[in-house]
Amino acid sequence: MGLRHTESGRPLPLPNPTTQPFFDAAREHRLALQRCPRDGFFYYPRSRCPHCLGDDWAWETCSGEGEVHSFTIDRVGHVPALREYAPFAIAIVELANGPRITARLVDVSVDDVAIGMPVEPAFEDVDGITLVHFRPRA
Amino acid sequence: MGKKRAAIVGLSEWAPQRVWDEPMFSLEAHARLAAEVLADAGVDKAEVDGLVVSSVYESPMFGPSAAAEYLGLKTNFAEIVDLGGATACGMIWRAAAAIEVGACETCLVLCPSVIPPRPDGDGPRKMDFPIYLGGDAWGSPQGQFEIPEGLVAATPSFAMVAQRYMDRYGLREETLAKIAVEERDNAQRNPDAIFHGKPITIDDVMNSRYVCDPLKLLEIVMPCFGGAAVLVTTPERAKRARHRPVYVSGFGEHCTHKSITYAPDLLDNPIRVAADRAFKMAGTERSAVDMASMYDCFTITVLVTIENAGFCGKGEGEAFVSERSLRWDGDWPLNTHGGQLGMGQAGTAGGMGHATEAVRQLMGRAGDRQLGKADVAYVNGTGGMMAEQVALIFEGA
Numbered sequence: 001m002g003l004r005h006t007e008s009g010r011p012l013p014l015p016n017p018t019t020q021p022f023f024d025a026a027r028e029h030r031l032a033l034q035r036c037p038r039d040g041f042f043y044y045p046r047s048r049c050p051h052c053l054g055d056d057w058a059w060e061t062c063s064g065e066g067e068v069h070s071f072t073i074d075r076v077g078h079v080p081a082l083r084e085y086a087p088f089a090i091a092i093v094e095l096a097n098g099p100r101i102t103a104r105l106v107d108v109s110v111d112d113v114a115i116g117m118p119v120e121p122a123f124e125d126v127d128g129i130t131l132v133h134f135r136p137r138a
Numbered sequence: 139m140g141k142k143r144a145a146i147v148g149l150s151e152w153a154p155q156r157v158w159d160e161p162m163f164s165l166e167a168h169a170r171l172a173a174e175v176l177a178d179a180g181v182d183k184a185e186v187d188g189l190v191v192s193s194v195y196e197s198p199m200f201g202p203s204a205a206a207e208y209l210g211l212k213t214n215f216a217e218i219v220d221l222g223g224a225t226a227c228g229m230i231w232r233a234a235a236a237i238e239v240g241a242c243e244t245c246l247v248l249c250p251s252v253i254p255p256r257p258d259g260d261g262p263r264k265m266d267f268p269i270y271l272g273g274d275a276w277g278s279p280q281g282q283f284e285i286p287e288g289l290v291a292a293t294p295s296f297a298m299v300a301q302r303y304m305d306r307y308g309l310r311e312e313t314l315a316k317i318a319v320e321e322r323d324n325a326q327r328n329p330d331a332i333f334h335g336k337p338i339t340i341d342d343v344m345n346s347r348y349v350c351d352p353l354k355l356l357e358i359v360m361p362c363f364g365g366a367a368v369l370v371t372t373p374e375r376a377k378r379a380r381h382r383p384v385y386v387s388g389f390g391e392h393c394t395h396k397s398i399t400y401a402p403d404l405l406d407n408p409i410r411v412a413a414d415r416a417f418k419m420a421g422t423e424r425s426a427v428d429m430a431s432m433y434d435c436f437t438i439t440v441l442v443t444i445e446n447a448g449f450c451g452k453g454e455g456e457a458f459v460s461e462r463s464l465r466w467d468g469d470w471p472l473n474t475h476g477g478q479l480g481m482g483q484a485g486t487a488g489g490m491g492h493a494t495e496a497v498r499q500l501m502g503r504a505g506d507r508q509l510g511k512a513d514v515a516y517v518n519g520t521g522g523m524m525a526e527q528v529a530l531i532f533e534g535a
């Protein structure tokens with residue numbers, strides 16, 4: 001299994017050697033992404049750049065500022081352990097520096113979510129790991 | 139007209155069921171489908187030298203050889219295809235291509251989706267839908283970056299396609315509802331459909347609860363059990379077959395991503411490339427198509443597929459759907475079997491249902507929903523999150 005679960009059943013990531021630096025940064029409430037010298041930032045963490053397949057990328061801390069590219073309101077909570085949070089917004093966030101990240105939107109009413117809404121990362125420490133959500137940017 | 143180098147000559151399809159009351163192993167289901175499709179085609183098993191499967195539960199590795207062994211086949215082509223909802227269409231073109239290049243001559247294409255007996259001998263079982271869709275494998279990007287955020291199953295992903303579409307083009311939810319209603323109308327002519335005898339109205343769809351905005355309950359397929367199969371063979375063999383041969387005259391496949399997050403463009407889907415390649419290969423125009431059989435896991439899937447497959451321009455899907463009747467007796471027949479929205483989504487057999495219905499229509503075997511003219515069909519499959527997509531052109535002999 002590539003997941004572990006909290007006592008309440010919430011699925012949590014199991015980092016591996018390639019992705020560990022992302023989660024190490026998240027624990028410090030930083031968003032770190034890999035940057036290829038030719039093709040720029042990419043996400044999710046990979047062993048090689050998905051554009052040129054080069055391996056001369058480097059980790060960089062980013063602001064994570066972006067906007068909502070699309071979203072949905074999950075009225076059910078398709079992950080059973082997330083039902084207590086429903087309804088909640090899931091969004092594809094397009095970062096200003098390029099990559100798209102899908103995450104839950106927090107600190108916002110589901111009625112206020114809109115495409116184009118400016119957002120920034122919001123970190124949640126859960127059971128020894130830190131999840132990267134997004135929230136409206138002031 | 140397009141090339142005629144491989145033809146579908148037989149089919150078998152089981153009525154989808156929410157609860158499968160006849161538990162059988164996947165291998166047993168493969169054998170039953172094979173027997174039925176050969177009988178339907180009037181082809182002897184000794185002629186079969188090709189086999190395409192999608193999943194053999196009792197043999198997670200070596201699936202094709204396990205099925206060949208169980209069925210007692212001597213195959214020159216044994217293949218397994220893993221393209222989600224596009225699997226069946228991907229299986230059919232691989233079979234046709236294998237025949238075209240002479241790798242084999244007569245090929246079984248089998249899509250059972252059943253449930254085995256339980257070791258404790260207990261009775262029938264309902265479906266236990268795997269919401270992680272395999273994304274919980276060790277090292278999986280989905281397991282680390284999406285599942286913990288709640289992006290699981292398929293509904294949230296397709297809902298985000300719909301939301302983006304609405305923002306870009308101002309689509310009304312009633313237009314999506316019309317797709318669900320007219321497919322359900324078609325299911326009223328299909329006794330095998332899970333929603334046969336249960337028509338719905340636009341108001342029913344609009345009043346059904348939101349599952350993932352803007353998608354509502356009646357815009358989402360019902361997962362079921364079932365099974366479906368076709369037999370593909372050479373033109374020479376097809377001429378001696380029992381039914382009108384249905385040529386696989388064009389095909390195209392395109393895939394760029396798995397998760398919707400990494401789709402290059404939420405509204406420019408892989409089917410655009412796949413359909414262009416299929417029509418070009420067939421040498422057929424879209425205007426020649428008598429019926430469309432489009433993968434319909436959700437209503438929005440149909441709308442963006444109509445556009446991206448080139449039946450109308452970008453952003454014109456709402457007008458296209460509003461101005462036409464998609465019913466079997468309408469001016470643009472779509473999913474005349476009811477689609478998966480009306481018939482039920484029986485695993486890979488659900489995707490195969492779009493092909494078997496087109497075959498049925500082109501063979502003139504569609505009964506109460508038979509089209510007056512059925513010579514050219516456009517069929518497609520959509521896997522994952524608008525990810526792997528396959529387009530097929532079928533032409534009657």
